[in-house]
Amino acid sequence: MVRSLAEMLIIALFLLTFVIQPFRIPSASMQPTLNVGDFLLVDKRSYAAEGRLGSMLLPATPVHRGDLAVFLFPPDPSRHLVKRVIGLPGDRIRLRDGRVLVNGQPISESYAVYAPSRPNLFRDEFPNLREADPDVDEHWWLMLRRSIVGADVVVPPDHYFVLGDNRNNSEDSRYWGFVPQANMVGRPLVVYFSTSWKSGQTAEARQFEPTPPPPASTLGRLGKVLGDGFRAARILR
Template identity: 50%
Template sequence: MMMEEEVKVEVETAAPQPQPQAAPAAPAAPREPVSTVLADTVQFLASTIVIAIFVIVFLAQAFQIPSESMEETLLVGDYLLVDKVHYGEGGLWGKILPYDSVRRGDIIVFKWPIKPGNHFVKRVIGLPGDRLRMLRGRVFVNGQPLNEPYADFRARNHDFYRDDFPNVRYRSQQVSDAWWDEFPGFIRNGELVVPTGHYFVLGDNRDQSLDSRYWGFVPRENIVGKPFLIYLSLEPPAPEAMAARTNDKMERFGYVLVNLTGLARWNRMMRVVP
């Protein structure tokens, strides 16, 4: 009897223990409705557009160089970004943002006084109160010759109106009627005096620029901003290549796009405007 009890005890002791139950699998995450994804995408695009509009309206603007008047500093086909708040004035924003005053030598983009819908880019030569004159193309400001390493003189002939302004001997055909009547009133002792709130501008390509010599001063309120970056630069297509195209802008754009590699001036892209 004693032996049977001992065996029974051993059997009961060696019995297998119950295995723990596996945890139930987590439920799959609910799939986001297509309408929610679409709404998020639309919201992102709308926000991007709003930011782009804000930048264009208030901070920066793109501008293309259409003529040779600023060569060699800026070339035809250069695309610029213009800082529109660089010359902001007064008020609360004037204490927060790093505004600057217009300085002699600055390159500016401005609304052409004759047709404000057109934008020009030139270099500031005369500030309010400055006395200016030119002698055989050399600029004098307040009686002192102006150092202009950027100026480019290409014409071989001497033009009395262009090179000796304001002491001109005849009227150039390119001078506006209003300026021809007005500018003698700003001359004092053979020098042109820049009035308050206005600026006198010239192109760096001094012999091929229609500037303040031909149409007058730039009012302060016409200044749009200061260009700071050449973000794209394209060699102008050959005239015969463009003449073969129609007046359709999309066709012309397609031609430039296809020939982008050959037209791109890579060494000028992303260059800071001096």
């Protein structure tokens, strides 16, 4: 009995360390796909960088446009963020009136929402060097100038361009830059728990971090699968 419990504990520790990790959604930047108070299980093996133990034991999967991704925040790697992958290495990205074009073609984004907000030319006409925004990371502002070719920003090798689904309420690659492959943590799999969380804090004020299970649930979101069904971005032909 003791041996059986010890074996189960070892397996659980292995899974939580290298394969699966729970996270909690603290902001509205990914609504309606992910709501404040959702608790996710994240597959850390999916996007594991070469050499990580998880990827050596189980094969990693490539990142696709439209994937949800958990990653280490490039300006502050002590924080985790979750966004949607829009641009792959080599892609040319631009936004016109808030709508995304990849390699010159609009993409279908059934998951994206555009809440009413004040006009913001930097946010909605990206890349736009004529308009400044106080939320833009100063290092990204300099890199952005070097990354623009024509009317597009070009995603460098081994990097990704990510956006929040709540397009007008998300600080994402528009504001702080590309996500290196090495920063990728994993792919959200399922909403395993959800809480009602009322707070007056702004969308990006609370950190998205690993978390213990919550005490109460919102049953309607339990079991929401976040796999291939949300890999919906595609080039319109």
